[in-house]
Amino acid sequence: xxxxxxxxxxxxxxxxxxxxxxxxxxxxxxxxxxxxxxxxxxxxxxxxxxxxxxxxxxxxxxxxxxxxxxxxxxxxxxxxxxxxxxxxxxxxxxxxxxxxxxxxxxxxxxxxxxxxxxxxxxxxxxxxxxxxxxxxxxxxxxxxxxxxxxxxxxxxxxxxxxxxxxxxxxxxxxxxxxxxxxxxxxx
Amino acid sequence: xxxxxxxxxxxxxxxxxxxxxxxxxxxxxxxxxxxxxxxxxxxxxxxxxxxxxxxxxxxxxxxxxxxxxxxxxxxxxxxxxxxxxxxxxxxxxxxxxxxxxxxxxxxxxxxxxxxxxxxxxxxxxxxxxxxxxxxxxxxxxxxxxxxxxxxxxxxxxxxxxxxxxxxxxxxxxxxxxxxxxxxxxxxxxxxxxxxxxxxxxxxxxxxxxxxxxxxxxxxxxxxxxxxxxxxxxxxxxxxxxxxxxxxxxxxxxxxxxxxxxxxxxxxxxxxxxxxxxxxxxxxxxxxxxxxxxxxxxxxxxxxxxxxxxxxxxxxxxxxxxxxxxxxxxxxxxxxxxxxxxxxxxxxxxxxxxxxxxxxxxxxxxxxxxxxxxxxxxxxxxxxxxxxxxxxxxxxxxxxxxxxxxxxxxxxxxxxxxxxxxxxxxxxxxxxxxxxxxxx
Numbered sequence: 148x149x150x151x152x153x154x155x156x157x158x159x160x161x162x163x164x165x166x167x168x169x170x171x172x173x174x175x176x177x178x179x180x181x182x183x184x185x186x187x188x189x190x191x192x193x194x195x196x197x198x199x200x201x202x203x204x205x206x207x208x209x210x211x212x213x214x215x216x217x218x219x220x221x222x223x224x225x226x227x228x229x230x231x232x233x234x235x236x237x238x239x240x241x242x243x244x245x246x247x248x249x250x251x252x253x254x255x256x257x258x259x260x261x262x263x264x265x266x267x268x269x270x271x272x273x274x275x276x277x278x279x280x281x282x283x284x285x286x287x288x289x290x291x292x293x294x295x296x297x298x299x300x301x302x303x304x305x306x307x308x309x310x311x312x313x314x315x316x317x318x319x320x321x322x323x324x325x326x327x328x329x330x331x332x333x334x
Numbered sequence: 335x336x337x338x339x340x341x342x343x344x345x346x347x348x349x350x351x352x353x354x355x356x357x358x359x360x361x362x363x364x365x366x367x368x369x370x371x372x373x374x375x376x377x378x379x380x381x382x383x384x385x386x387x388x389x390x391x392x393x394x395x396x397x398x399x400x401x402x403x404x405x406x407x408x409x410x411x412x413x414x415x416x417x418x419x420x421x422x423x424x425x426x427x428x429x430x431x432x433x434x435x436x437x438x439x440x441x442x443x444x445x446x447x448x449x450x451x452x453x454x455x456x457x458x459x460x461x462x463x464x465x466x467x468x469x470x471x472x473x474x475x476x477x478x479x480x481x482x483x484x485x486x487x488x489x490x491x492x493x494x495x496x497x498x499x500x501x502x503x504x505x506x507x508x509x510x511x512x513x514x515x516x517x518x519x520x521x522x523x524x525x526x527x528x529x530x531x532x533x534x535x536x537x538x539x540x541x542x543x544x545x546x547x548x549x550x551x552x553x554x555x556x557x558x559x560x561x562x563x564x565x566x567x568x569x570x571x572x573x574x575x576x577x578x579x580x581x582x583x584x585x586x587x588x589x590x591x592x593x594x595x596x597x598x599x600x601x602x603x604x605x606x607x608x609x610x611x612x613x614x615x616x617x618x619x620x621x622x623x624x625x626x627x628x629x630x631x632x633x634x635x636x637x638x639x640x641x642x643x644x645x646x647x648x649x650x651x652x653x654x655x656x657x658x659x660x661x662x663x664x665x666x667x668x669x670x671x672x673x674x675x676x677x678x679x680x681x682x683x684x685x686x687x688x689x690x691x692x693x694x695x696x697x698x699x700x701x702x703x704x705x706x707x708x709x710x711x712x713x714x715x716x717x718x719x720x721x722x723x724x725x726x727x728x729x730x731x732x733x734x735x736x737x738x739x740x741x742x743x744x745x746x747x748x749x750x751x752x753x754x755x756x757x758x759x760x761x762x763x764x765x766x767x768x769x770x771x772x773x
Contacts, residue, residue, distance in 0.1 A: 179616045189591035211393045221624035231357045234677045238355035260360045270385040
């Protein structure tokens with residue numbers, strides 16, 4: 148009975164990890180659509196302003212809003228596929244001689260990252276309550292306004308999901324340091 | 335302990351954590367958070383700063399340049415513009431010894447004017463230029479070294495992701511940074527071509543196997559009209575993007591969007607892109623944007639921490655007491671960047687170094703666009719130096735030839751890193767090279 152429970156735990160963790168990955172991928176796909184929206188929006192603005200002499204109102208504010216969406220909808224997926232910028236030369240070298248220590252380090256790093264991402268969610272939480280209750284908005288009244296709360300909500304959910312993905316990485320330790328290689332950071 | 339001492343320890347701790355393999359934004363954020371907490375003995379303050387940094391860093395209009403130019407770069411790579419300019423350059427230079435190398439540099443410089451990333455350049459030109467050079471009996475190390483060295487041009491010649499990142503942290507105009515990068519980038523390209531010419535005269539064995547040249551057999555003849563036609567799409571893109579910014583007709587954000595749209599039209603007209611390729615370019619853009627902007631967010635917490643600990647002020651008065659002056663600051667800066675360059679990527683170096691040095695150089699009355707060029711070029715040298723040169727890694731993984739080791743790539747890139755250092759010194763000595771085009 149006890150041994151059966153023990154084998155249930157890794158299975159449960161696996162399921163959670165897969166579920167979180169699924170969420171990250173959904174967020175990622177919606178974030179990808181937002182990138183497309185950004186390209187389209189600015190081009191429509193440039194064309195309508197220069198050719199039709201009719202600038203879109205609120206483009207400036209919309210761009211800012213879309214940027215938040217792009218970054219925080221993609222962030223959990225960036226964490227999931229290990230594309231967050233890091234310099235892992237040392238870990239890779241260590242893994243060749245002392246694989247256990249290297250893996251321990253890698254888990255520790257993921258755990259610390261989980262705590263930090265959680266802190267961001269925790270820090271922004273009061274902001275969400277405030278912007279939700281007060282109905283604060285950005286933009287110029289009469290031209291274009293949008294409420295602040297969706298921005299805060301996306302940041303909190305994104306960082307919480309990233310934190311959870313880091314936790315599963317730390318728990319399963321599935322990522323092998325010896326197979327790490329430097330992922331590009333857009334550089 | 336004074337705040338200054340705590341701050342200094344935390345900078346060292348941060349660099350150590352990064353070397354150990356902690357994600358760079360996490361290292362920047364965690365260390366800064368804990369440092370502010372210790373200095374002020376207050377948990378609410380770092381929490382409030384974290385909140386402000388996350389909210390503010392992302393909601394900035396000019397940040398939209400990052401996804402737009404990234405997307406444009408990915409699309410034009412798929413559209414095959416790099417291969418086209420390479421064909422043109424090759425037809426011009428092929429008969430000279432080291433000519434394919436020169437053609438690679440020239441093509442890279444032109445291609446760089448439509449992409450902002452060295453990674454894109456490195457992977458495109460590894461595929462087209464390296465096999466050709468090996469076929470023509472070039473030294474393997476030289477072949478991969480040229481591609482590695484010239485890929486750096488992608489990040490200096492505008493539009494460049496690194497110039498954007500500097501503009502953001504230093505609160506400079508993205509458009510001005512782009513204009514400042516034109517002359518230094520072109521200069522570096524010519525310096526490379528000159529270096530290849532000199533190498534083929536004094537050290538032919540490094541350029542060619544056995545030091546002899548093989549006459550190319552299947553000479554491709556391109557007429558002037560054909561060359562012009564091949565360069566036309568690229569010229570249209572450069573004219574739209576840089577011309578638009580230079581004349582003030584487009585903001586950098588709009589220029590990025592227009593360039594992306596135009597690049598997409600070119601790719602579609604040539605049948606080089608399908609829906610799947612389009613989606614993967616968008617996906618890649620999103621990933622890169624999120625990674626870079628999260629890094630920028632963390633760096634803004636770090637720069638606030640430095641301010642609270644009073645590090646830039648203390649560093650400034652330290653330099654004053656020892657009478658190091660401007661030259662001393664520059665020497666320290668260059669050495670620090672070369673040191674960090676051994677293990678960090680360019681964006682991280684810029685984000686770590688700029689908040690430290692900006693408060694020091696600003697009172698000296700220097701032009702901040704010029705300072706940006708110095709930082710970007712200095713940080714780029716790290717792309718070519720072992721143990722961790724990202725360009726070299728990309729080339730190694732693209733090339734798929736076990737007879738060329740990572741060491742070969744690094745050894746081949748070394749002369750080009752040296753050329754970069756010389757160019758960097760010239761740029762430091764003559765700020766006018768960076769500021770001439772500024773309005």
